[in-house]
Amino acid sequence: MHPILTVGSVAFDSIKTPFGEASRVVGGAATYFSIAASFFTDVRLVAVVGDDFTEEQTQVFSGRRIDLTGLQRVPGETFRWKGEYSFDFNTRDTIYTHLNVFDQFRPVLPESYRPTPFVFLANIHPTLQSEVLDQVHEPRFVAADTMNFWIEGTPDELRKVLGRVDALVINDEEARELSGEANLVKAARAIQRMGPELLIIKRGEYGVLMTRDRGFFAAPAMPLEEVSDPTGAGDTFAGGFMGYLASAGEMTDTVVTRAIIAGSALASFAVEDFGLERLLRLTPDELQDRLAEFKRLTHFEAL
Amino acid sequence: MHPILTVGSVAFDSIKTPFGEASRVVGGAATYFSIAASFFTDVRLVAVVGDDFTEEQTQVFSGRRIDLTGLQRVPGETFRWKGEYSFDFNTRDTIYTHLNVFDQFRPVLPESYRPTPFVFLANIHPTLQSEVLDQVHEPRFVAADTMNFWIEGTPDELRKVLGRVDALVINDEEARELSGEANLVKAARAIQRMGPELLIIKRGEYGVLMTRDRGFFAAPAMPLEEVSDPTGAGDTFAGGFMGYLASAGEMTDTVVTRAIIAGSALASFAVEDFGLERLLRLTPDELQDRLAEFKRLTHFEAL
Numbered sequence: 001m002h003p004i005l006t007v008g009s010v011a012f013d014s015i016k017t018p019f020g021e022a023s024r025v026v027g028g029a030a031t032y033f034s035i036a037a038s039f040f041t042d043v044r045l046v047a048v049v050g051d052d053f054t055e056e057q058t059q060v061f062s063g064r065r066i067d068l069t070g071l072q073r074v075p076g077e078t079f080r081w082k083g084e085y086s087f088d089f090n091t092r093d094t095i096y097t098h099l100n101v102f103d104q105f106r107p108v109l110p111e112s113y114r115p116t117p118f119v120f121l122a123n124i125h126p127t128l129q130s131e132v133l134d135q136v137h138e139p140r141f142v143a144a145d146t147m148n149f150w151i152e153g154t155p156d157e158l159r160k161v162l163g164r165v166d167a168l169v170i171n172d173e174e175a176r177e178l179s180g181e182a183n184l185v186k187a188a189r190a191i192q193r194m195g196p197e198l199l200i201i202k203r204g205e206y207g208v209l210m211t212r213d214r215g216f217f218a219a220p221a222m223p224l225e226e227v228s229d230p231t232g233a234g235d236t237f238a239g240g241f242m243g244y245l246a247s248a249g250e251m252t253d254t255v256v257t258r259a260i261i262a263g264s265a266l267a268s269f270a271v272e273d274f275g276l277e278r279l280l281r282l283t284p285d286e287l288q289d290r291l292a293e294f295k296r297l298t299h300f301e302a303l
Numbered sequence: 304m305h306p307i308l309t310v311g312s313v314a315f316d317s318i319k320t321p322f323g324e325a326s327r328v329v330g331g332a333a334t335y336f337s338i339a340a341s342f343f344t345d346v347r348l349v350a351v352v353g354d355d356f357t358e359e360q361t362q363v364f365s366g367r368r369i370d371l372t373g374l375q376r377v378p379g380e381t382f383r384w385k386g387e388y389s390f391d392f393n394t395r396d397t398i399y400t401h402l403n404v405f406d407q408f409r410p411v412l413p414e415s416y417r418p419t420p421f422v423f424l425a426n427i428h429p430t431l432q433s434e435v436l437d438q439v440h441e442p443r444f445v446a447a448d449t450m451n452f453w454i455e456g457t458p459d460e461l462r463k464v465l466g467r468v469d470a471l472v473i474n475d476e477e478a479r480e481l482s483g484e485a486n487l488v489k490a491a492r493a494i495q496r497m498g499p500e501l502l503i504i505k506r507g508e509y510g511v512l513m514t515r516d517r518g519f520f521a522a523p524a525m526p527l528e529e530v531s532d533p534t535g536a537g538d539t540f541a542g543g544f545m546g547y548l549a550s551a552g553e554m555t556d557t558v559v560t561r562a563i564i565a566g567s568a569l570a571s572f573a574v575e576d577f578g579l580e581r582l583l584r585l586t587p588d589e590l591q592d593r594l595a596e597f598k599r600l601t602h603f604e605a606l
């Protein structure tokens with residue numbers, strides 16, 4: 001079992017869906033990632049919050065295998081984001097993004113974090129992603145996320161990061177934009193040529209597609225009767241995926257495909273309630289049951 | 304092994320995609336269905352063509368296990384349809400639909416067809432679907448397709464058919480419209496209450512979702528580097544699914560999930576070339592290889 005280091009946002013989210021609202025709840029990519037990954041291994045968090053982030057709010061991390069030594073607390077307000085989902089959850093409008101203390105954030109790794117073998121660079125400025133990698137001693141496996149904003153706005157900086165990562169975890173729209181290919185197979189091969197040997201394409205309610213030596217591995221999302229809030233599902237997936245990989249410690253086909261299912265299972269819980277709520281009350285037994293459900297969802301006997 | 308009876312359109316299709324055009328090629332739901340199903344079992348076709356449908360065009364059915372006794376040939380023009388796909392194949396505009404001889408079509412089953420145990424009612428007027436069922440002697444398993452046009456235009460007639468079928472094979476948009484539910488799990492349960500015990504939801508490039516006693520079975524579509532023409536993919540899927548079921552002759556969970564994969568594999572070939580071209584040159588060995596690829600695409604070891 002190996003620890004994971006992650007860098008990304010810890011934020012206050014305000015969320016509006018067809019079924020309800022949540023205001024100023026703890027969120028952020030690194031938060032979802034850390035809580036998900038901590039079901040499988042030790043997590044070292046690198047992020048920044050303002051002095052409005054209280055001790056009570058820090059409780060979301062407590063009682064878990066999450067090291068907060070790298071969580072900077074600085075004067076000012078914490079990163080804030082507000083999003084609103086359409087009636088069928090298929091589109092999301094960002095109402096506002098206030099970077100606040102994140103605007104001046106420079107990741108500084110505590111000395112104890114430097115030898116971490118597994119690294120996840122959540123969706124932040126690619127230059128910050130590079131700065132984190134510069135500080136890690138010979139990481140064994142590095143994965144990153146990104147978004148259209150960086151693909152369009154900082155393509156050169158992003159390309160530099162891509163040349164240094166083993167895996168990229170992005171959604172289908174981002175894969176198409178990054179590669180300039182509408183066809184996902186061609187998009188995947190084009191992105192692999194940019195650096196990441198492993199590409200994982202998140203397709204929301206349709207699940208995940210992962211590249212392999214030959215062909216792909218595809219995992220559906222669990223069909224759910226109640227979807228309350230998709231916020232953080234992608235980061236939760238990444239956390240489960242990387243957490244499982246780091247806990248297994250080897251990168252065989254068996255381990256990597258299982259890691260995809262581990263991420264999918266955690267993501268399927270994340271959307272069942274607002275914000276972090278469902279993940280915070282998730283038990284290992286519930287997780288184990290859902291992993292079995294995924295097997296049942298997809299298994300057939302060879303023809 | 305049991306034979307299958309199908310009723311639906313045999314047509315001339317004109318197709319425009321971002322990568323090419325095909326004009327007045329043989330198509331139609333019952334055509335794709337029959338050719339796909341004939342890879343697994345004997346098919347009995349019920350349809351109508353005009354006197355412009357030549358002997359040469361009938362060759363698409365020849366050399367296959369397809370009985371054309373029920374293919375009526377009447378004076379007039381064959382059903383014609385023209386469709387155009389968007390750059391990413393995600394939308395399709397119908398340029399025209401000329402029913403022609405299909406407008407006055409009344410399905411009449413040859414006596415030899417009446418005892419067919421497996422029946423597939425392709426997407427035609429629900430009253431015609433009912434008329435076919437009236438003529439089959441105690442069918443063992445009946446599946447049907449439909450579309451938004453009938454869901455909106457002839458809801459009462461459609462409900463009568465739904466009360467008589469074992470399985471409904473529709474796409475996700477149709478499932479949402481038929482049920483009035485945006486959530487697919489709720490949509491599926493609502494449609495099951497209308498009659499069909501089994502609901503199969505086609506999701507195009509994302510694959511297929513099938514209801515089960517508890518939960519669902521999900522099969523991804525095969526990621527393909529070249530998609531030439533999605534026309535007929537859904538009917539090809541239905542043909543492979545029903546053909547496999549009828550050839551197995553029992554309805555266990557193992558058989559039904561394998562049938563979903565058989566349909567998915569055939570559909571993955573159908574889209575690789577224009578119209579029927581790829582299916583017409585498909586060999587049993589190629590099909591067997593792709594069935595194995597599907598296992599590899601989805602298999603993981605239980606966690």
